[in-house]
Amino acid sequence: AQSVTQLGSHVSVSEGALVLLRCNYSSSVPPYLFWYVQYPNQGLQLLLKYTSAATLVKGINDFEAEFKKSETSFHLTKPSAHMSDAAEYFCAVTSYSGAGSYQLTFGKGTKLSVIP
Amino acid sequence: EAQVTQNPRYLITVTGKKLTVTCSQNMNHEYMSWYRQDPGLGLRQIYYSMNVEVTDKGDVPEGYKVSRKEKRNFPLILESPSPNQTSLYFCASSWGLAGGPKYEQFFGPGTRLTVL
Numbered sequence: 001a002q003s004v005t006q007l008g009s010h011v012s013v014s015e016g017a018l019v020l021l022r023c024n025y026s027s028s029v030p031p032y033l034f035w036y037v038q039y040p041n042q043g044l045q046l047l048l049k050y051t052s053a054a055t056l057v058k059g060i061n062d063f064e065a066e067f068k069k070s071e072t073s074f075h076l077t078k079p080s081a082h083m084s085d086a087a088e089y090f091c092a093v094t095s096y097s098g099a100g101s102y103q104l105t106f107g108k109g110t111k112l113s114v115i116p
Numbered sequence: 117e118a119q120v121t122q123n124p125r126y127l128i129t130v131t132g133k134k135l136t137v138t139c140s141q142n143m144n145h146e147y148m149s150w151y152r153q154d155p156g157l158g159l160r161q162i163y164y165s166m167n168v169e170v171t172d173k174g175d176v177p178e179g180y181k182v183s184r185k186e187k188r189n190f191p192l193i194l195e196s197p198s199p200n201q202t203s204l205y206f207c208a209s210s211w212g213l214a215g216g217p218k219y220e221q222f223f224g225p226g227t228r229l230t231v232l
Contacts, residue, residue: 032217032218036223042226043226044206044208052218103164103174104161104221106151106158106159106160108156108157109158
């Protein structure tokens with residue numbers, strides 16, 4: 001079984017400030033981890049993913065995330081928030097669930113507001 | 117253009133009236149999946165399909181049916197919709213099989229369903 005916990009359903013930052021969105025996961029097998037972003041009235045799009053290569057993963061729009069196995073975390077950061085970053089962010093984990101199948105499990109999401 | 121399409125985008129119906137939401141992808145992906153998104157609950161997987169004629173339940177399959185007769189299509193069927201199925205639904209697709217879990221999912225634009 002696997003699960004994802006996102007700490008904070010709403011996060012507000014000032015424009016230009018550091019963005020930190022937290023994600024912790026549990027998985028009994030090596031996980032693959034993803035961050036997706038959902039802009040208002042749109043579907044989800046991939047920001048970045050961890051697939052057991054480098055532990056520091058860079059994504060689009062200057063976002064990055066670090067996989068820390070000891071902390072079972074995959075927090076998302078961006079050095080300087082922009083107004084266009086206002087959106088909902090979802091952390092997700094996937095791993096094999098047996099018999100060659102797998103499932104993607106999402107966290108409940110964190111809505112990011114950027115204050116001018 | 118590589119994409120996942122869903123139809124209809126918006127649907128208002130009444131309790132008990134059977135409906136189908138279509139999903140189609142043009143990327144030759146093996147893996148397809150349906151999710152529902154509800155405020156505060158994130159995305160929850162309804163059903164997924166590893167390949168043609170192979171489907172399996174996700175976390176919230178009750179009240180839904182799916183079929184995968186062709187690789188590109190994965191319709192979601194609500195045989196007797198109820199108000200608690202009012203939600204935003206997303207279809208997604210991905211490369212599957214051996215390397216499946218490490219590949220990101222591509223999402224459709226969503227279908228907003230209201231059951232009165």
